Amino acid sequence: MRQPSPAAELYAWHRAAVAGEAPPIHDGLPECGWFKRRLVKGGPWVPVRIFVRREIEMDTGELLGPEILVADVDGKLDDPARHWTYLTPITRSDYEALLYRQSIVPGMADSQKPLDLTKEPIRWM
Amino acid sequence: MDVIEEGRAPAAPGHNNPPPYDPDKHADLAARVEKFMATCNEVRAAGEITSEENAQHLSDLIAGLRGLKKQVEAQKKADKAPHDEAGKAVVAAFSPLEERLERAAKAMLVVMQGWLDKKKAEAEAEKARKAAEAEAARKAAEDAAAQAAATGNIDAEIEAERLAKEAAKAEKRAAKQVKVSVGSATGAGRTVSTRKVRSAEITNARALFLRYADHPKVLDVLQSLANADVRSGEITEANAALFGVSIRETAVAA
Numbered sequence: 001m002r003q004p005s006p007a008a009e010l011y012a013w014h015r016a017a018v019a020g021e022a023p024p025i026h027d028g029l030p031e032c033g034w035f036k037r038r039l040v041k042g043g044p045w046v047p048v049r050i051f052v053r054r055e056i057e058m059d060t061g062e063l064l065g066p067e068i069l070v071a072d073v074d075g076k077l078d079d080p081a082r083h084w085t086y087l088t089p090i091t092r093s094d095y096e097a098l099l100y101r102q103s104i105v106p107g108m109a110d111s112q113k114p115l116d117l118t119k120e121p122i123r124w125m
Numbered sequence: 126m127d128v129i130e131e132g133r134a135p136a137a138p139g140h141n142n143p144p145p146y147d148p149d150k151h152a153d154l155a156a157r158v159e160k161f162m163a164t165c166n167e168v169r170a171a172g173e174i175t176s177e178e179n180a181q182h183l184s185d186l187i188a189g190l191r192g193l194k195k196q197v198e199a200q201k202k203a204d205k206a207p208h209d210e211a212g213k214a215v216v217a218a219f220s221p222l223e224e225r226l227e228r229a230a231k232a233m234l235v236v237m238q239g240w241l242d243k244k245k246a247e248a249e250a251e252k253a254r255k256a257a258e259a260e261a262a263r264k265a266a267e268d269a270a271a272q273a274a275a276t277g278n279i280d281a282e283i284e285a286e287r288l289a290k291e292a293a294k295a296e297k298r299a300a301k302q303v304k305v306s307v308g309s310a311t312g313a314g315r316t317v318s319t320r321k322v323r324s325a326e327i328t329n330a331r332a333l334f335l336r337y338a339d340h341p342k343v344l345d346v347l348q349s350l351a352n353a354d355v356r357s358g359e360i361t362e363a364n365a366a367l368f369g370v371s372i373r374e375t376a377v378a379a
Contacts, residue, residue, distance in 0.1 A: 097178055117189035118157065118196055121164035124182040125171055 002063045004056055017089035030069055030080035034095035035087035039074070042114030044107065046074035047098045048087055074111050146204035154197050161190055234317075237307065241319055244305040252303055259295035266292040 014033025016023040035048040049072045055064040071080035090098070102108045105122060107115045144151075164186065174180050266288035273281035306318030327333055337343050351370050354360040365372050 118193040
């Protein structure tokens, strides 16, 4: 029986990335963490979170099945490998801030269209 | 026959005189500019930026301002284009006529100059003749005065005074400045005459430069030349002092 991977190990790549250590990016081998990307050219940033989905036996704390990486891309679940090479790692607090910004800036809600900054002035005060 | 629809409001004054640009596009851009100006005033009033997140928002606001400015410039260019073309057509129609007349007038003035030079030479010869006459009259008056004084003859004195007055008049006539001009044959045209145009011919550039070294225009030119040489690397930290400059670097948000 396998033990679940510890969070420190799962998020080691992400920690190194936001610390500026430039860990290698391998196509098809995504890592857990918090990220941002654009879905279209000129489009707004969308928050992306890659996490592990797993089932754990409550009594033994052991894995009941494989650990599968899943991406939450702007609220929709997807295969992280499809997005991996387009992602920019960000801190968790920046991820939270991006979620909030999406709710207050008009135009950021539509992630499939380029964001025209000339239509309305960005306001944050 | 025109049919007037009942209930239709009469056209407003000036409806046949629309502005020389697209009013709808202008109104849309103007409305967006107002919003951006209001936001910028709020940002300024809020004071210093205190977080990276706010700085990023400000970066987006600046991007929006620049993008909107490009749109305004593009619309201005598009709306101005037909007027520019019309202006060019007017210039193309009239400039050849202007140029031909300008050249013709210059050519005619050259012809006139020949005549004026001839007239001036004659006038100067006449002046020289009058100067000689005045000198002769002066001499005659002096001689008569001396004789009258020697003889004590009253008639001689009267004659000496008359000759002195004549000599004075001749001197005045001879001293008159020579001016040549050609008047209008019909009375409707302007008199053509010569005028003296004075200009400087540079014989010592360094001496002249020293005279104007502190002139604001000269300093502007020196600044511009020095800036170009600093940017191209001709003036460096090593040789700047030799040329009377020091190199300054300032960082500006862009």
